[in-house]
Amino acid sequence: MPFVKIYIHFVWSTKNRFPYLNSLELREKVWNHIRNNSKEKGIYIDSINGYSDHCHCLISLxxxxxxxKIMQLVKGESSYWINKNKLTKEKFEWQDEYFAVSVSESSVDRVRNYIKNQEIHHKKKAFQEEYDEFISKFDFHKQ
Structure with a gap:
């Protein structure tokens, strides 16, 4: 049996970054559902949290x-579940795109803490601002 320990920090947003997940209670319900459903599918979610317009998730592949495949299962099933249970006034959708970056074992605790503190973090900085700062650190068009 192979031993694999690869951590990926995933981030994805709601469609057009609309704040569908506009209450802490709703967010907690969605994060718990994603965690439980993922467990049933053999996806190990180490940490999950987010804010009204996005989700952070640390997964061990x-x-x-x-x-x-993981993003397809997690995002597709959770949006279906949210709509089936009428948890939002409007039809809920996740954005098609997502962000995924590997996390070294030495950084796992730092990433867990960052994900855990999303509520506090986003009282200071909007998701778009945070995303733009992170992406600007990389020039994806250079070869």
């Missing part, structure tokens, strides 16, 4: 898992 299994030997037979890949980023695209």
């Amino acid at each position: 299994g030997a037979d898992q890949n980023i695209q």
Whole structure:
């Protein structure tokens, strides 16, 4: 049996960054559902949290898992569940895009803490501002 320990920090937003998840109670319900549903599918979620318009998730990949399949399962099923249970006034959708970055074992605790403190963090800085700062650190067009 292979031993694989690969952590990925995923971030994805709601469609057009609309604040569908506008209460702490609703967010906690959604994060708990994502965690429980993922466990049933063999996806190990180490940490999950977010804010009204996005989700952060630290996942440990299994030997037979890949980023695209995990995102398809997590985002697709959770949006279906949110709509089926009429948890939002409008039809809920996640943005098609997502962000995924590997996390070294030495940084796992720092990422867990960052994800855990999303409520506090986003009282100071909007998701778009945070995202733009992070992306500007990389020039994806250079070869």
